[in-house]
Amino acid sequence: MKISAFFSSFKSYRLILIVLLYVVLQGCSTIEHQQTVDEEPALNTLESLDVKSDTRYAVDVYDPWETMNRRIYNFNAQLDDYLLLPVIDGYQAYIPLFLRQGIHNVYSNLTTINHTLNAALQLKGKSTFNNGMRFISNSTMGLMGIFDIATGMGYPEISEDFGQVLGHWGASEGPYLVLPFFGPSNLRDTAGLGVDFLIAELYLDALGMNEGSEGWLFLYYGLMGVDKRANVDFRYYDSLTPFEYDFIRMMYTAQRRILIGE
Amino acid sequence: MNFIQKIVIFSLLIISHTIYADYGYPIKNPIAATVVGTPEALRITQADLQDRQPDYVKMPALNTQFKRTIDKEYKISIFPNRIIPDVFWYEKGGLKYSIAEHKTQAPLMFIIAGTGASYNSVTVKNLQKTFYQVGYHVVAISSPTIPNFMYNASRTVIPGNLLEDSEDIYHVMQRIMEKHNDIPVSDYFLTGYSLGASHAAFVTRIDDQRKSNQKDSFQFKKTLLINPPLNLVTSVDVLDKMFEENIPGGIDHFHEFFERFINKASTFYRENEELGVGKEFFYEILKEQPPSEEEMKVMIGFVFRISSTGMIFGADVFNRQGYIVPKNKVDKLTPSSSLTHYSKVAHRLGFNDYIKHFYLPTFEKKRGVSVEELIEQASLESIETYLKGNGKIALMHNMDDPILLPGEIDTLKSLFPGRTMIYPYGGHMGNLQYKKNVIDMINYFDDKKIFNKDDVVSLVTGEMQ
Numbered sequence: 001m002k003i004s005a006f007f008s009s010f011k012s013y014r015l016i017l018i019v020l021l022y023v024v025l026q027g028c029s030t031i032e033h034q035q036t037v038d039e040e041p042a043l044n045t046l047e048s049l050d051v052k053s054d055t056r057y058a059v060d061v062y063d064p065w066e067t068m069n070r071r072i073y074n075f076n077a078q079l080d081d082y083l084l085l086p087v088i089d090g091y092q093a094y095i096p097l098f099l100r101q102g103i104h105n106v107y108s109n110l111t112t113i114n115h116t117l118n119a120a121l122q123l124k125g126k127s128t129f130n131n132g133m134r135f136i137s138n139s140t141m142g143l144m145g146i147f148d149i150a151t152g153m154g155y156p157e158i159s160e161d162f163g164q165v166l167g168h169w170g171a172s173e174g175p176y177l178v179l180p181f182f183g184p185s186n187l188r189d190t191a192g193l194g195v196d197f198l199i200a201e202l203y204l205d206a207l208g209m210n211e212g213s214e215g216w217l218f219l220y221y222g223l224m225g226v227d228k229r230a231n232v233d234f235r236y237y238d239s240l241t242p243f244e245y246d247f248i249r250m251m252y253t254a255q256r257r258i259l260i261g262e
Numbered sequence: 263m264n265f266i267q268k269i270v271i272f273s274l275l276i277i278s279h280t281i282y283a284d285y286g287y288p289i290k291n292p293i294a295a296t297v298v299g300t301p302e303a304l305r306i307t308q309a310d311l312q313d314r315q316p317d318y319v320k321m322p323a324l325n326t327q328f329k330r331t332i333d334k335e336y337k338i339s340i341f342p343n344r345i346i347p348d349v350f351w352y353e354k355g356g357l358k359y360s361i362a363e364h365k366t367q368a369p370l371m372f373i374i375a376g377t378g379a380s381y382n383s384v385t386v387k388n389l390q391k392t393f394y395q396v397g398y399h400v401v402a403i404s405s406p407t408i409p410n411f412m413y414n415a416s417r418t419v420i421p422g423n424l425l426e427d428s429e430d431i432y433h434v435m436q437r438i439m440e441k442h443n444d445i446p447v448s449d450y451f452l453t454g455y456s457l458g459a460s461h462a463a464f465v466t467r468i469d470d471q472r473k474s475n476q477k478d479s480f481q482f483k484k485t486l487l488i489n490p491p492l493n494l495v496t497s498v499d500v501l502d503k504m505f506e507e508n509i510p511g512g513i514d515h516f517h518e519f520f521e522r523f524i525n526k527a528s529t530f531y532r533e534n535e536e537l538g539v540g541k542e543f544f545y546e547i548l549k550e551q552p553p554s555e556e557e558m559k560v561m562i563g564f565v566f567r568i569s570s571t572g573m574i575f576g577a578d579v580f581n582r583q584g585y586i587v588p589k590n591k592v593d594k595l596t597p598s599s600s601l602t603h604y605s606k607v608a609h610r611l612g613f614n615d616y617i618k619h620f621y622l623p624t625f626e627k628k629r630g631v632s633v634e635e636l637i638e639q640a641s642l643e644s645i646e647t648y649l650k651g652n653g654k655i656a657l658m659h660n661m662d663d664p665i666l667l668p669g670e671i672d673t674l675k676s677l678f679p680g681r682t683m684i685y686p687y688g689g690h691m692g693n694l695q696y697k698k699n700v701i702d703m704i705n706y707f708d709d710k711k712i713f714n715k716d717d718v719v720s721l722v723t724g725e726m727q
Contacts, residue, residue: 040584040588040589040590041588042584042585042586042587042588042607043583043584043585043586043619044585044586044607044610044611044615045607046606046607046610049607049610049611051514051606051610052514055514055517056517056518057517057606058516058517058520058521059602059605059606060602066600066602067598067599067600068598070597070598070599070600071597071598074351074352074597074598077352089330092330093330236352237352237353238380238382240378240379240380240408240409240410240568240569240572241568241569241571241572242349242350242409242572242575242576242601243571243572243575243601243602243604243605243608245601246601246602246605247568254520254521254524258524258525
């Protein structure tokens with residue numbers, strides 16, 4: 001695949017993302033420049049509660065772009081409410097389960113290519129073999145991935161993304177980052193996500209989907225997003241704590257550290 | 263090893279040898295019962311209730327379908343002119359609740375959620391589905407302790423006063439029924455669990471006091487209180503201490519505790535792409551890897567603390583008490599302000615700190631009532647005469663509920679003479695999904711229940727296998 005082809009096929013996406021980021025960042029620049037001194041401190045502070053100054057906190061995550069991140073987080077929440085969840089409601093109401101399952105399986109099967117490659121790049125023998133066998137069996141006997149027969153054969157889905165590869169070879173996570181659409185991430189995992197998309201471009205190219213109109217790709221990625229969202233049971237601001245952002249940041253970071261074995 | 267096997271093994275580990283012959287709930291450690299709940303194989307199923315299902319009820323085959331097709335979510339605006347602070351922008355849409363309604367005339371059940379739980383919590387959904395299946399319209403209402411209720415339906419936005427919070431709930435119930443006046447209701451019923459059970463008792467009383475005006479009251483046929491605290495203040499203290507006193511090295515070392523604990527989640531994370539969030543997730547981790555009793559206590563306390571910090575922060579921001587947010591900073595909070603600092607402070611404060619240093623002083627000033635009186639009002643004993651003389655309110659509880667102090671279960675029982683269903687095990691609501699408990703609940707509302715004179719419920723008339 002030519003690099004130019006990659007960029008042209010991604011043009012529309014990039015444009016949307018850039019516009020969104022601009023809107024979000026624009027908002028950020030207008031606030032939080034005032035640094036007032038507390039005229040009257042709160043009744044309870046860490047000092048008044050005698051908390052030692054060297055205490056470590058589970059909620060502390062390196063987040064220098066927090067204001068922007070929180071804005072994108074809230075943007076995602078509204079995107080969910082006004083677009084994604086209504087679309088998913090319709091998707092679940094009008095598309096029968098077996099079809100949705102088939103769609104999910106096809107995407108999951110293609111992503112297994114990423115999983116296999118990323119497992120190999122982390123020198124994970126077992127996971128590479130598992131994912132490789134999974135891809136082969138589902139692509140053949142599973143009729144191009146429509147059916148997931150591999151799980152029953154003992155090759156379950158083991159997700160390996162390129163962020164993990166970067167982590168495995170020593171890249172540190174960098175600042176926490178909330179991405180529009182995708183949600184919680186960090187600098188390293190965002191780079192990894194980009195590479196995973198590049199890998200996907202390679203096999204989409206091989207499947208001939210990058211030729212001709214962009215319509216195919218929109219359908220491909222659009223449906224992929226719907227399928228992904230439909231399979232995650234998360235609802236924004238449903239955790240009943242006003243500290244949800246902190247909580248998710250803490251959990252995401254902990255999860256990635258576990259997966260990467262840091 | 264699959265999930266069920268793990269549960270079974272875990273359960274076997276903690277089963278003690280003293281087994282009550284007539285009550286088969288298997289987890290005899292109250293802390294473990296609270297955390298694990300009912301092992302899957304012993305939970306009530308749709309098939310179990312087939313013979314109790316009226317003809318007009320059509321149940322969908324899948325749980326997810328129930329949520330999507332039958333259980334409908336709504337929002338209602340109780341105080342349309344109230345200004346909700348920007349930092350709580352996501353609560354601006356109104357009070358959320360849900361209704362599962364039948365097309366035909368049927369009895370209606372209100373369910374009030376427990377501390378920190380919403381109309382959407384797993385416990386409420388399970389009860390809702392059960393009562394729907396046996397023929398009730400079911401209206402699920404959040405606890406007045408969660409920000410969505412506080413901001414949209416609480417007059418003071420300072421939760422903790424059983425009477426006033428219950429008045430708010432009662433008002434919400436009336437408004438909901440006004441809005442959904444096309445639901446054909448034969449009779450009204452009410453239930454609640456944990457703190458929601460305390461509210462249910464007060465709500466029934468409020469309704470009785472209005473009975474003279476028949477049009478305005480529900481005239482509840484029956485009310486069931488499931489695992490209520492005797493006194494909110496003492497139970498809150500127990501839960502606060504569970505968190506604070508069981509972390510090795512004290513609360514300053516929560517970070518290390520969390521790291522050790524979260525590593526137990528590694529299996530969960532490798533098998534699930536999903537990011538675990540919220541209280542349910544912590545319980546999932548605990549189920550995966552049997553923890554020590556201390557760890558379980560910390561996690562029960564932590565889940566409770568997540569609830570209380572949200573409540574405290576919400577009350578403080580709205581009322582500008584300067585409790586954790588400096589008064590001059592409240593207006594500067596925007597939807598994108600960092601709250602991490604406040605979260606750290608809030609997690610240091612217990613529910614009890616809030617009661618003692620926020621709720622009690624504010625209410626003492628506002629209502630001119632002494633602190634001692636307010637603490638008494640936090641107890642079901644404050645309406646002792648009413649409860650003792652009211653034949654339509656019953657109590658379902660467990661002998662080993664860890665939120666009760668020794669002896670409190672006996673006081674509770676004395677408030678409902680001849681109207682109790684007390685089980686030997688189950689911890690705090692661990693047995694809520696257990697077959698016998700669910701059937702006992704249904705029987706109670708169905709007038710099939712024969713209460714036992716003994717301390718502990720033994721056999722129910724013919725219904726149980």
